[in-house]
Amino acid sequence: xxxxxxxxxxxxxxxxxxxxxxxxxxxxxxxxxxxxxxxxxxxxxxxxxxxxxxxxxxxxxxxxxxxxxxxxxxxxxxxxxxxxxxxxxxxxxxxxxxxxxxxxxxxxxxxxxxxxxxxxxxxxxxxxxxxxxxxxxxxxxxxxxxxxxxxxxxxxxxxxxxxxxxxxxxxxxxxxxxxxxxxxxxxxxxxxxxxxxxxxxxxxxxxxxxxxxxxxxxxxxxxxxxxxxxxxxxxxxxxxxxxxxxxxxxxxxx
Numbered sequence: 001x002x003x004x005x006x007x008x009x010x011x012x013x014x015x016x017x018x019x020x021x022x023x024x025x026x027x028x029x030x031x032x033x034x035x036x037x038x039x040x041x042x043x044x045x046x047x048x049x050x051x052x053x054x055x056x057x058x059x060x061x062x063x064x065x066x067x068x069x070x071x072x073x074x075x076x077x078x079x080x081x082x083x084x085x086x087x088x089x090x091x092x093x094x095x096x097x098x099x100x101x102x103x104x105x106x107x108x109x110x111x112x113x114x115x116x117x118x119x120x121x122x123x124x125x126x127x128x129x130x131x132x133x134x135x136x137x138x139x140x141x142x143x144x145x146x147x148x149x150x151x152x153x154x155x156x157x158x159x160x161x162x163x164x165x166x167x168x169x170x171x172x173x174x175x176x177x178x179x180x181x182x183x184x185x186x187x188x189x190x191x192x193x194x195x196x197x198x199x200x201x202x203x204x205x206x207x208x209x210x211x212x213x214x215x216x217x218x219x220x221x222x223x224x225x226x227x228x229x230x231x232x233x234x235x236x237x238x239x240x241x242x243x244x245x246x247x248x249x250x251x252x253x254x
Contacts, residue, residue, distance in 0.1 A: 004127035016112035020104050030086035034077050037069030039115050047126035061125050118216050121200035121209040128203045141198030151188025180251040186225045187249050190217040221249050
């Protein structure tokens with residue numbers, strides 16, 4: 001039933017191993033973040049090439065993943081260009097024993113594992129018989145995706161413009177979408193995967209792919225997203241004031 005996951009896992013294993021070798025050469029493990037979105041695109045192309053049938057739902061879903069993946073990877077590349085290894089990865093480089101081996105499994109293979117889990121709704125759509133009609137459930141997922149994608153892309157754009165302004169040096173952005181949630185980009189990323197899950201529901205057994213949005217929401221809200229970023233600002237007066245007034249994740253909900 002879910003045999004396509006084995007083939008997808010093998011593709012991810014090869015891809016992430018190649019990215020690991022590139023990172024070794026560059027001495028920069030943070031390039032793994034650039035390849036996050038590109039990995040999903042590779043999975044989509046691989047699934048389409050091996051699909052027994054192509055329909056409107058598969059084409060539309062693939063287009064959405066490609067747009068999302070290209071924007072995210074391009075954004076991270078431009079943001080990190082010329083800045084060296086990200087502080088999180090640089091810290092691990094200084095403190096981890098058996099750094100190379102641990103990096104391979106704890107950074108690259110672990111991200112590959114989560115990539116497979118999170119991509120599951122998309123893979124389910126692309127590797128199963130066609131949806132005969134794009135109905136209300138699929139379109140509801142499409143709308144949720146657009147909402148999440150808007151929060152993520154607009155939030156990133158607003159933050160980028162804010163940081164470029166010299167007068168904002170050392171300040172915290174509290175305008176635009178950042179007025180309604182402290183992490184509109186993280187919220188948007190999680191929300192759009194709820195959209196992909198809803199798109200997969202009309203496919204037989206698609207409801208079980210709910211693990212995807214649950215995992216990405218958990219990771220961003222409680223593990224690698226919000227906690228790691230907010231730790232940088234703990235104790236700052238303007239941050240604590242912003243924190244007191246602004247919801248941490250879901251807009252308007254404290």
